[in-house]
Structures are given as structure tokens and as C-alpha cells.
Amino acid sequence: YFYFRTISSIQGPEVNINGRRFIMLGSNNYLGLTEDQRVKEAAIKAIKKYGTGCAGSRLLNGTIDLHEDLEAQIAEFFKKEASIVFATGMQTNLGCIQALVTQDCVAILDKFDHASIIDGCRLASGCFKRYPHNDMQSLERLLQCEPEKPKLIIVDGVFSMEGDLTNLPGIVDLSKQYGVRIMLDDAHGIGVMGKNGRGTAEHFGLEEETDIIMGTFSKSLATIGGFIAAKREVIEYVKHVGRALLFSASLAPPLAAAASMAFKIIKTEPERRKKLWDNAHFWAEGLKTLGFDTGYSTTPIVPVIIGNTDKTFEMCRYLEENGVFVSPVVPPAVPPGRALLRTSVMATHTQKQLERALEAFAQAGRKAGII
Structure with a gap:
């Protein structure tokens, strides 16, 4: 049985399993930062100052200055007006999509999109449709349907199973032609793609054309959590409507501190x-x-x-x-x-x-x- 295997070491290039040493070729720790001493020290320092948790939701008592500092850092890094962080990447897609895909809206997905995107659409009051993987003709046909309804294209930047890229240039061209918005889940692209590690949109030179960038802290950023970066009005709306944010405890202090340090390392190394x-x-x-x-x-x-x-x-x-x-x-x-x-x-x-x-x-x- 090759699932739920128990690792008893740092998630590095080699790991310990049942007393044996394995070369790890199944990890999302792309930049190796989970074992970086600076990241670990940032988390330890945060625990000493704030404790191990925030004991509440962001809406009520669970927002600390570490969250707001990290959000400002993310917005600056991705050249967006604002950002909001969630406790996990899964919650990020659930909360953001549920908030944005309202009753009269249509979400359009690539068939290879991550399960969290699909589940977010299932929670939303609007409907969703899927097109064959990276098939721009099929995407255009879906955009032509129900022209009176606002639409949001939600797509992975790097597809997590096979490692290929979304056809973001083609999607941007169609989004302009049909007046729709784009949400890019770049969980596996951040820190990896682009000259400065800003992900798939930077790789293609389409950062301004990408309306919402979603990411996680559990890959290149060495911890756990998630975020979206977008225009301030979008972020303020999601902050007050996204149920996965409102009704969940906030990101723990050591996780926020670790992610912040990882961003600094990505920028400077x-x-x-x-x-x-x-x-x-x-x-x-x-x-x-x-x-x-x-x-x-x-x-x-x-x-x-x-x-x-x-x-x-x-x-x-x-x-x-x-x-x-x-x-x-x-x-x-x-x-x-x-x-x-x-x-x-x-x-x-x-x-x-x-x-x-x-x-x-x-x-x-x-x-x-x-x-």
C-alpha cells in the first residue's frame, strides 16, 4: 500500500520511513525551504511572541499584525492592491470561489483543475462548466453561452499531476474578447515559474491581465496556508463574504512567520x-x-x-x-x-x-x- 506512508524526518531530499532512508521524489518542497534554518527560526520566534495559535477567526479576535504584514508583503510581491490569507490552500479556494461565484455567475474550469476549485464551485450558488484540458476552442464555446451572465475563468497555472502549464495567453485573449475575469490558482507555480518567482502569470508576462492570483504556502513557501491577491475591492468583499475565512480559526502565528520569511528568501536568492x-x-x-x-x-x-x-x-x-x-x-x-x-x-x-x-x-x- 503506497498511501499514508509515515515519514519520521524533515521533508528533505532524503527522508526516513520505517527505519530506511529514501530519496524523496514525491514532495512539493520545491525550493527546499522547509529545512531552511531562517524559516524555522522565524516560526520559533513567532511562537515565543504570539503562542501557538490565534484562538479565533479573522473576523473577530484572530487577526494579528503578522497576518496584515504578510498580506502587505504578498500584495507587493504580486503587484496587486491587496491580499488576504487563509488557514489552508483548500480553504482559500473554497472561500474565495464561494464568495465570487454568485447565483447569476458562471465559473468556467479546465477539466484538470485541482479538486479544491471544483469543491469551491459546488459550494457556490452559481453554476460551473468545464472544458477539455487546455482546449481553447471549447473554452470559447462556453464563453459564448449565456452571454448575459458574468463569468469567471478559474484555472491552475501549473497542473499538479502532470506538470504542464495552462495556456494563459490563450485564456487572456478570450477573456478580453468576451469581457470575463480570470482567477489563477498558482499553487505549484509560485517560487518556481517566472524570472522573480512570481509564478505562471509572470512567466507569460500577463500579471496585469490576471485578475486574481491564488496561492498556497505548502509548496515553495515551506509551511501551510493560502492567499488570494487582487484589487482591494475584491479582497474586501471576500473578507466579509467568504465563509471558509469567516467561520474558521485564523492562520497560526508560526505559519504566518514562516511564510513571510520564505517570501523574503524567494525575492533575494x-x-x-x-x-x-x-x-x-x-x-x-x-x-x-x-x-x-x-x-x-x-x-x-x-x-x-x-x-x-x-x-x-x-x-x-x-x-x-x-x-x-x-x-x-x-x-x-x-x-x-x-x-x-x-x-x-x-x-x-x-x-x-x-x-x-x-x-x-x-x-x-x-x-x-x-x-
Whole structure:
């Protein structure tokens, strides 16, 4: 069984599981900041000053100056007027989408969007429609329906299972043509994509055209939590209508402090991002050279597409025997016949670790009859 495995160490390039050491290729710790001493010290300092929690919701007694400082930092980083932070990324999408997709509104989603987006739409009073993955013609047909209704396109920046990018230029062109807004869930793009790590919108040069940027702290930002950044009027509205914010305890002080420090490091240490991309290119090219199908990934998330579910678990077992941790992803999380091993690299992986993992993949692939 390859789920709910118990790790007893820091989530670094290598982890301890049941007394064994594994090369970790299943983590979202892209920049390696969960083990950064500055991030840990910021969290410890916050605990000493504020305690371990805020004991209330943001609306009532749960807002502290750390939250507001972090929100100002986020707004400045993403060049937006304001931002609001939530306790988790899941709550961010639930609260924001529930607030914005009102009864007369239509949300339009990519079929590969994250489950939190779909669940947010289910909570909203408006309706939602989905188009085939990155299919701009199908998106346009949906935009043409019910022209009297306001619409919000909600899309992942980096798709979390296969590591490919949304067609943001195409979406922006259609949004201008049909007068609709864009919400970009860039959980896996922040800290990774763009010259300054501002994500997918920066990568494409479309930051101004992206109305709402949503992100999480649980990937490059080394902790847990979420946020949206947008125009001030949007943020004020969500603050007072988003139920997942109003009726939940606020982000704990050490988490807010850790995220703030991680943002500072992302801004001042671009070499981390360069090392991440060096590792991503080395890893992807190594897998392709061995003969594996890595799909359309252009990010540090590199899928190894197996197709058959049983073969996917067989590969995972062989890799586990050889000390490599990967995540098997099978239907319904992916379409039928698209079962895969989700791999992802970190800035802190060494080339030697990646070479060892490639050797394990080569052996496992041959045993399973994949290559």
C-alpha cells in the first residue's frame, strides 16, 4: 500500500520511513525551504511572541499584525492592491470561489483543475462548466453561452499531476474578447515559474491581465496556508463574504512567520530557483533517455506515464525496494489509461541523488516491462 506512508524526518531530499532512508521524489518542497534554518527560526520566534495559535477567526479576535504584514508583503510581491490569507490552500479556494461565484455567475474550469476549485464551485450558488484540458476552442464555446451572465475563468497555472502549464495567453485573449475575469490558482507555480518567482502569470508576462492570483504556502513557501491577491475591492468583499475565512480559526502565528520569511528568501536568492531548474532539466532528460514517457511537463513536476494501474503499482514497489519514494496516481485522480508516477525534484537534491534515482528507475522499468 503506497498511501499514508509515515515519514519520521524533515521533508528533505532524503527522508526516513520505517527505519530506511529514501530519496524523496514525491514532495512539493520545491525550493527546499522547509529545512531552511531562517524559516524555522522565524516560526520559533513567532511562537515565543504570539503562542501557538490565534484562538479565533479573522473576523473577530484572530487577526494579528503578522497576518496584515504578510498580506502587505504578498500584495507587493504580486503587484496587486491587496491580499488576504487563509488557514489552508483548500480553504482559500473554497472561500474565495464561494464568495465570487454568485447565483447569476458562471465559473468556467479546465477539466484538470485541482479538486479544491471544483469543491469551491459546488459550494457556490452559481453554476460551473468545464472544458477539455487546455482546449481553447471549447473554452470559447462556453464563453459564448449565456452571454448575459458574468463569468469567471478559474484555472491552475501549473497542473499538479502532470506538470504542464495552462495556456494563459490563450485564456487572456478570450477573456478580453468576451469581457470575463480570470482567477489563477498558482499553487505549484509560485517560487518556481517566472524570472522573480512570481509564478505562471509572470512567466507569460500577463500579471496585469490576471485578475486574481491564488496561492498556497505548502509548496515553495515551506509551511501551510493560502492567499488570494487582487484589487482591494475584491479582497474586501471576500473578507466579509467568504465563509471558509469567516467561520474558521485564523492562520497560526508560526505559519504566518514562516511564510513571510520564505517570501523574503524567494525575492533575494534567485540561485535557489536556478538550481531547481537545473535539477528539473537533468531529471526529465534522464527519464526520457531511459525511454520513459514524461508527457507534456515543462516544470519540476515530471510524470512518468505508465497507463496501466497494476503496472504503476508494480513500478512503485520496485522503486520502494530500491529506496526511492514516488507517488502513484491512478484513476479517478487521472483519466482512465493515464495512470502515472508523479515525481518532483527540489533545489536541494544533489546530482548524485538524482543519478541514483535514475538507476533505480532503469532497473524498475525493465523489471516491469515498461522500457
